[in-house]
Amino acid sequence: MNPSRKAAPARKSKSNRQGRKPAISRQDIVDAALQLLGPHRSVATLSLREVARAAAIAPNSFYRHFQSIDELAVALIEQAGQSLRDLIWKARSRVGAGESVIRASVETFLQQLQSDKHYLHLLLREGAVGSAAFKQAVERQLEFFEKELQTDLVRLAAASNTPIHNAELVSRAITRLVFSMGTSAMERPPAEHPKLIDDVTDMIRTIMVGTETLAMQNAPSPR
Amino acid sequence: MNPSRKAAPARKSKSNRQGRKPAISRQDIVDAALQLLGPHRSVATLSLREVARAAAIAPNSFYRHFQSIDELAVALIEQAGQSLRDLIWKARSRVGAGESVIRASVETFLQQLQSDKHYLHLLLREGAVGSAAFKQAVERQLEFFEKELQTDLVRLAAASNTPIHNAELVSRAITRLVFSMGTSAMERPPAEHPKLIDDVTDMIRTIMVGTETLAMQNAPSPR
DNA sequence: ATACATAATATACAGTTGTATATTAATTAT
DNA sequence: ATAATTAATATACAACTGTATATTATGTAT
Numbered sequence: 001m002n003p004s005r006k007a008a009p010a011r012k013s014k015s016n017r018q019g020r021k022p023a024i025s026r027q028d029i030v031d032a033a034l035q036l037l038g039p040h041r042s043v044a045t046l047s048l049r050e051v052a053r054a055a056a057i058a059p060n061s062f063y064r065h066f067q068s069i070d071e072l073a074v075a076l077i078e079q080a081g082q083s084l085r086d087l088i089w090k091a092r093s094r095v096g097a098g099e100s101v102i103r104a105s106v107e108t109f110l111q112q113l114q115s116d117k118h119y120l121h122l123l124l125r126e127g128a129v130g131s132a133a134f135k136q137a138v139e140r141q142l143e144f145f146e147k148e149l150q151t152d153l154v155r156l157a158a159a160s161n162t163p164i165h166n167a168e169l170v171s172r173a174i175t176r177l178v179f180s181m182g183t184s185a186m187e188r189p190p191a192e193h194p195k196l197i198d199d200v201t202d203m204i205r206t207i208m209v210g211t212e213t214l215a216m217q218n219a220p221s222p223r
Numbered sequence: 224m225n226p227s228r229k230a231a232p233a234r235k236s237k238s239n240r241q242g243r244k245p246a247i248s249r250q251d252i253v254d255a256a257l258q259l260l261g262p263h264r265s266v267a268t269l270s271l272r273e274v275a276r277a278a279a280i281a282p283n284s285f286y287r288h289f290q291s292i293d294e295l296a297v298a299l300i301e302q303a304g305q306s307l308r309d310l311i312w313k314a315r316s317r318v319g320a321g322e323s324v325i326r327a328s329v330e331t332f333l334q335q336l337q338s339d340k341h342y343l344h345l346l347l348r349e350g351a352v353g354s355a356a357f358k359q360a361v362e363r364q365l366e367f368f369e370k371e372l373q374t375d376l377v378r379l380a381a382a383s384n385t386p387i388h389n390a391e392l393v394s395r396a397i398t399r400l401v402f403s404m405g406t407s408a409m410e411r412p413p414a415e416h417p418k419l420i421d422d423v424t425d426m427i428r429t430i431m432v433g434t435e436t437l438a439m440q441n442a443p444s445p446r
Numbered sequence: 447a448t449a450c451a452t453a454a455t456a457t458a459c460a461g462t463t464g465t466a467t468a469t470t471a472a473t474t475a476t
Numbered sequence: 477a478t479a480a481t482t483a484a485t486a487t488a489c490a491a492c493t494g495t496a497t498a499t500t501a502t503g504t505a506t
Contacts, residue, residue, distance in 0.1 A: 017451095017452090017503085017504070018450075018451050018452070018503080018504050018505065019450080019451040019452025019453070019502080019503060019504070020451080020452045020453040020454075020501070020502040020503050020504090021452090021453080021502070021503055021504095022452090022453065022454090023453070023454070023502095024453090024454090042267075042351075042352045044265075044267055044268075044352060045267075047492080047493065047494085048493080048494065048495090049492075049493065049494080050492095050493095057454075057455090058454065058455045058456075059455095059493095059494080059495085060454080060455075060456090060495075060496090061453075061454050061455075063495085064452090064453065064454075069494095124351065125350075125351040125352060126351075126352070127348075127350060127351070127406060128265075128347065128348040128349075128350070128406045128409065128410075129265045129267060129348060129349070129352050132410075135410055136410075139407065139410065165429070166425065166429075169422055169425055169426055169429070170426075170429065172422075172426075173400055173426040173429070173430075176399070176400055176403035176404060177396055177399055177400060177403075179403065180399035180400075180402065180403050181399065183350060183351045184362065186351065187351075187355075187358055187359075187362065199392055199395075202389065202392055203392055203393075203395075203396040203430075205433075205437075206388070206389075206392070206393065206396070206430055206433035206434050206437060207396075207426075207429055207430055207433055208433070209432075209433040209436050209437055210428075210429035210430055210431070210432040210433025210434070210436065211429050211433070213432050213433065213436045214428075214429060214432055239474095239475090240473085240474075240481095240482090241473075241474050241475070241480070241481050241482065242472075242473060242474070242480080242481040242482025242483070243471065243472040243473050243474095243481080243482050243483040243484075244472070244473060244482090244483080245482090245483065245484090246472095246483070246484070247483095247484090270462080270463060270464085271463075271464065271465090272462075272463060272464080273462095273463095280484075280485090281484065281485045281486075282463090282464080282465085282485095283465075283466090283484080283485075283486090284483075284484050284485075286465085287482095287483065287484075292464095
């Protein structure tokens with residue numbers, strides 16, 4: 001399963017173009033909004049006029065690209081989720097033999113807090129405020145993470161011959177945990193991040209040991 | 224350790240009162256704000272004027288009781304946290320012999336989603352948006368939950384003679400998990416809540432088994 | 447060259463917000 | 477009764493918001 005960077009479908013792909021050439025793209029607006037956001041600014045506080053200002057367009061021009069601020073917010077979340085999953089995928093695929101996949105993933109994930117792109121802040125913070133559409137978008141991204149983690153867990157379990165009890169729940173628990181701890185980390189000085197990575201890794205290991213133990217109890221055939 | 228309902232310190236307790244009698248109390252404003260909130264309305268979207276309107280006072284009168292909207296938000300969070308912890312404490316203390324403390328706690332917690340008081344929504348949703356003071360207030364409430372859970376876990380472990388590996392991390396993990404899953408539950412129809420309670424209970428059990436196994440590995444004296 | 451279609455802007459408006467200032471009302475101390 | 481002190485309101489203002497309408501610019505097809 002590769003990172004699947006499918007380009008977002010163009011808004012209106014009239015092949016027979018006619019009329020004025022767009023001076024600005026949907027993506028340009030997304031980028032402008034992204035610059036406004038950050039550790040101390042949440043999507044919910046973005047105003048249409050402000051984004052338009054940042055993108056150097058007239059307020060009304062915004063409507064040519066998005067129906068509403070909400071549609072922009074969804075686009076932001078989707079881009080953030082996509083980018084982060086790509087990133088983790090790359091990190092995992094280059095993890096060496098002796099190293100821990102868990103630790104590598106957690107590390108690359110939380111390292112993004114320092115990044116100047118604010119994808120992680122975006123995804124962590126906005127969990128549950130905003131319109132229904134927006135909240136669903138966030139939830140959708142979370143589920144993507146969960147699914148990818150699940151296939152990874154199953155693969156790992158098969159490789160190392162350690163069973164797993166209820167892989168779906170386990171991957172969901174881990175994902176939620178990482179996101180929740182990441183949210184806390186956001187508000188703390190970077191000096192505390194290493195300790196936090198240790199903690200999260202330890203939590204995940206506890207879950208892994210638990211699921212393994214439970215699986216062995218339920219199907220104790222030593223084969 | 225009892226529920227510790229300490230009354231919030233009065234704003235200005237001039238013993239030598241003089242002047243006009245307050246027509247409205249801090250708490251009245253908190254109550255008015257609470258009515259505005261709910262499953263689909265977050266603290267971040269409250270405006271001073273709106274709250275004043277709901278409390279039937281002039282906008283400026285608000286300042287007599289709170290320095291800013293932010294101070295009100297913090298008060299809201301604190302009241303929500305306090306109430307919920309009281310509630311869980313009561314639920315736990317009346318759990319019978321054969322029943323599961325874990326399950327009872329999770330159940331009473333998530334049942335609050337149906338309550339007409341919106342404490343749980345408040346606490347679940349607002350995790351990471353808002354001012355620094357506000358976010359710290361939320362984090363503080365989370366830590367209260369963690370601490371109470373930790374003492375509970377330690378007590379339970381001693382009683383049932385099952386060891387615990389790193390009780391602090393375990394209680395933190397469980398707390399975060401419950402809150403995160405609760406946030407998701409908020410957006411889903413009540414019909415799915417039982418299944419959700421099962422899931423969360425299962426997750427927690429996995430963690431408990433994990434911590435137990437780890438503890439036994441580290442100190443395998445069979446005494 | 448002309449018509450047409452599209453993108454972007456200009457102007458405008460009504461609504462809301464936070465807050466500064468001034469005024470009135472109610473209560474207590476003297 | 478009068479002064480003092482506090483609570484609450486009234487009025488006002490500048491900033492900002494989303495959006496409706498009209499106009500201008502810029503490209504393509506004929």
